[in-house]
Amino acid sequence: MTLFRATVLDTPDDPFTGGALRASADEGLLVRDGMIVARGSFASLAAEHPSEDVVSLEGGLLLPGFVDTHVHFPQVRVIGGLGRPLLEWLERCALPEEARLADTTYATGVAADFVSGLVRAGTTSALVFGSHFATAVDTLFTEASRVGLRVTSGLVVSDRILRTELLSTPERCFEDAVALASRWHGIGRNRYAVMPRFSLSCTDPMLASCAEVMNAVPGAFFTSHLNENLREIETVSGLFGARNYLDTYDAHGLVGRRSVLAHNVHPRDTELKVLAEREATVSHCPTSNSALGSGLFPLERHVAYDVRVALGSDVGAGTGFSLLKEGLQAYFMQQLLGTSGYALTPAHLLHLATAAGARALELDEVGDLSVGKRFDAQWVKPASGSTFDVALRNAFGPEDALAKTFALGTPSDVTAVWIDGEPVVADGSMIERVAAFQ
Numbered sequence: 001m002t003l004f005r006a007t008v009l010d011t012p013d014d015p016f017t018g019g020a021l022r023a024s025a026d027e028g029l030l031v032r033d034g035m036i037v038a039r040g041s042f043a044s045l046a047a048e049h050p051s052e053d054v055v056s057l058e059g060g061l062l063l064p065g066f067v068d069t070h071v072h073f074p075q076v077r078v079i080g081g082l083g084r085p086l087l088e089w090l091e092r093c094a095l096p097e098e099a100r101l102a103d104t105t106y107a108t109g110v111a112a113d114f115v116s117g118l119v120r121a122g123t124t125s126a127l128v129f130g131s132h133f134a135t136a137v138d139t140l141f142t143e144a145s146r147v148g149l150r151v152t153s154g155l156v157v158s159d160r161i162l163r164t165e166l167l168s169t170p171e172r173c174f175e176d177a178v179a180l181a182s183r184w185h186g187i188g189r190n191r192y193a194v195m196p197r198f199s200l201s202c203t204d205p206m207l208a209s210c211a212e213v214m215n216a217v218p219g220a221f222f223t224s225h226l227n228e229n230l231r232e233i234e235t236v237s238g239l240f241g242a243r244n245y246l247d248t249y250d251a252h253g254l255v256g257r258r259s260v261l262a263h264n265v266h267p268r269d270t271e272l273k274v275l276a277e278r279e280a281t282v283s284h285c286p287t288s289n290s291a292l293g294s295g296l297f298p299l300e301r302h303v304a305y306d307v308r309v310a311l312g313s314d315v316g317a318g319t320g321f322s323l324l325k326e327g328l329q330a331y332f333m334q335q336l337l338g339t340s341g342y343a344l345t346p347a348h349l350l351h352l353a354t355a356a357g358a359r360a361l362e363l364d365e366v367g368d369l370s371v372g373k374r375f376d377a378q379w380v381k382p383a384s385g386s387t388f389d390v391a392l393r394n395a396f397g398p399e400d401a402l403a404k405t406f407a408l409g410t411p412s413d414v415t416a417v418w419i420d421g422e423p424v425v426a427d428g429s430m431i432e433r434v435a436a437f438q
């Protein structure tokens with residue numbers, strides 16, 4: 001067993017429904033076989049367990065590992081393509097790079113860049129938008145398994161409008177998806193998710209084949225895009241003539257409690273009502289929405305309708321993997337909305353980046369650092385003398401320290417990361433592994 005000693009912040013009680021930040025200075029967490037088996041003041045735990053190894057995390061904060069609910073694996077190398085709206089950005093920046101993943105050697109390199117980017121940013125679980133190529137999806141699951149990341153991902157499918165290399169047929173997509181799921185779903189920390197790119201690029205027969213995969217793979221997740229950009233919404237409406245964008249998925253039974261829809265910047269009230277009824281989650285991707293000029297996310301309306309919301313980094317329309325930055329940008333956007341914005345506190349931001357994502361992905365075993373949870377955690381410890389360090393040392397209390405962490409923290413401040421009790425990042429660098437986790 002290992003006894004961790006740290007200042008621990010987490011949000012086991014949802015701040016959106018009255019919960020508060022849990023903050024414990026000089027806390028002890030006793031971890032056995034990856035699980036937190038005891039928690040309390042370090043002094044009392046050390047007295048009860050005098051012979052255990054102690055890992056002393058002095059300074060900084062120990063936080064739960066982040067849960068990123070929307071992040072595109074093939075886009076890590078095209079982050080930063082600023083200056084274009086969604087559909088033009090897809091055509092010029094994202095899709096040419098996505099086409100390169102047909103080459104498995106190239107995809108293997110991208111998978112390594114992607115997985116290390118996530119864990120070095122403190123992310124320990126992710127719902128990952130995969131590739132249009134099954135061979136590339138294999139490289140992602142293989143790399144995630146090697147590093148230990150908890151990943152839910154799958155084959156991205158489309159059968160119209162996109163460049164031809166990225167198109168397939170409903171029959172072929174069904175076969176590829178079921179074959180991928182048989183290799184990875186429920187194996188180690190991997191799970192399968194069905195993912196039409198968006199209904200703009202998918203016909204009804206393709207969406208029907210997605211529903212068939214959901215039926216063929218018990219416990220599979222569903223993810224796609226929704227109401228991101230006004231021109232996109234108009235195009236979808238022209239293609240389907242459906243009552244609204246959500247209906248294009250819901251008509252095929254694809255919206256349920258294991259569904260995560262990214263963006264939803266421009267929802268209708270009827271859509272919010274259905275999302276709440278189905279207990280689906282919306283993945284809010286604030287830096288992406290800002291970079292593409294998609295709009296200001298109406299969080300207040302989502303909360304009013306009781307729609308579940310978590311955070312996503314999107315990448316590459318986003319600006320990197322850090323959910324600290326996404327949290328800060330989420331805060332900015334609500335501030336800019338003025339009286340129709342939601343007054344986010346640091347506890348809300350931490351919850352959106354951790355427990356809310358764990359709930360969306362039905363990862364009950366992670367999301368906070370309570371007894372009984374798996375030890376997925378990150379030690380955020382700024383370099384001595386940095387502005388973040390100065391701010392943290394002068395914080396008025398835990399809530400203020402967390403605000404400073406969202407305002408100033410970056411992946412370079414993520415000094416150590418553990419998944420299931422195993423260190424995956426130490427001294428800010430990936431720990432090299434040969435064998436895959438099971």
Ligand SMILES: [Zn+2]
Nearest residue numbers: 072225262314
């Ligand atoms: Zn996306």
